[in-house]
Amino acid sequence: MNEEFKVTPWEVSGKVDYARLIEVFGTEPIDDKLLERWKRITGSVPMALQRKIFFSHRDLNWILDLYEKGEKFVLYTGRGPSGNTHLGHLMPWMFTKYLQDTFDVPLYFQMTDDEKYLSRDELSIKDTLGFSYENALDVVALGFDPKKTFIFSDLEYNKTLYRIAIEVAKRLTFSTAKAVFGFDNSTNVGMIFITSMQSAPAFLPSVERGKNVPVLIPHAIDQDPHFRVTRDIAPKLGYYKPASVHCTFLPSLAGSDKMSASKPETTIYTTDDPKTARKKVLSAFTGGRVSVEEQRKLGGVPSVCAIFQYYYYLFEEDREKLNAREQKCVRGEIMCGECKQELAGRVVSFLERHQEKREKAKEIIDEFIVSDYSAAYDKLKRPQDKKEVAKLKKSMKEYCSVKEGDRIQIKKTKELE
């Protein structure tokens, strides 16, 4: 990749040239022909595709071919729980929800809490497990179908995932991992295994059903290096290569770079209170001029304006209204303060509604979680041997932050069919 920008699963910096990224990563652009096909099959084209927010894919036509022949796919996406969810994370998840509704298909959702423990010095296992739970509330709040959605944490579903992960790991050399991810001798050995864990859910539906199941993975383009490796290895294991569809990055409120949890002042979290969120929006970088007079005379520059990007990505569905706003800005007929205030109002009302749903999610989250520890929970509910139960409780408390009395629904992904 050239020096002007960098996109890896752990770092995005500089001004990303998405057309160039398609070339470098070897993905395919989402073109008008594909959009026409999409419309023919589903009846409409959602905003995220129309605006090319989802701009690139691998084998999406193959997924549609199979779908048209009556073979349904499984959706798979995920989160590396290193902190609270921000609006950027919601973008691929909202698109995934649209896909679940449109194609009526199951979703496997992975929380790579092991990855975040391994990659972040400051985080403990309990921290990342805790964020798995907190982030899962955001996923549930988006309204996924509990009967068709399976959320799991690597740390708690490892028995199931590990068997598949080692199949992948056996075929993935250190030299490939180094070439793809830039690992060196100072990288901890856990990180080298992470792509194998992230590959496992792409094959899990096939393992569970005992036949090849097509899988579609929506995500932002930063995760593509993992799935390039997954796709290379899939045929060696006799599985289908997973297809994928990629979005661009929601920028930070500072302008061109990616919204990122490492810069809290320019990032809107789903848990931000209205006052904080409003303040962040009002302090955002805009394409405005130095004075009102100049702005009236010269007009603003929406293409560099973070506020305009937020309307474009999430907060103005109506294309005509979006165009009208852009034109008014360019002609100097609208000032930045007005644009910011209106966006702040929209962001706050979105957050208020989301936070209400997030609270309600706490009551139903069990319906979504799958875990290898179900059997252990079951044992705790029907204690046979007091000593054994005490031992189990202690180890569970230590290793998986499970509190006594917590309940995890005994639900397995494989019960679906």
Ligand code: TYM
């Ligand atoms: P993570 O937690 O970095 O990101 C979760 C999802 O959000 C996307 N994303 C963004 N999308 C738009 N704008 C942004 N500013 C932005 N920042 C992040 C990411 O691409 C991702 O789709 N290792 C993964 C977790 C994972 C996963 C998966 C992701 C496990 N299995 C399958 C996608 C698909 C991670 O750390 O994601």
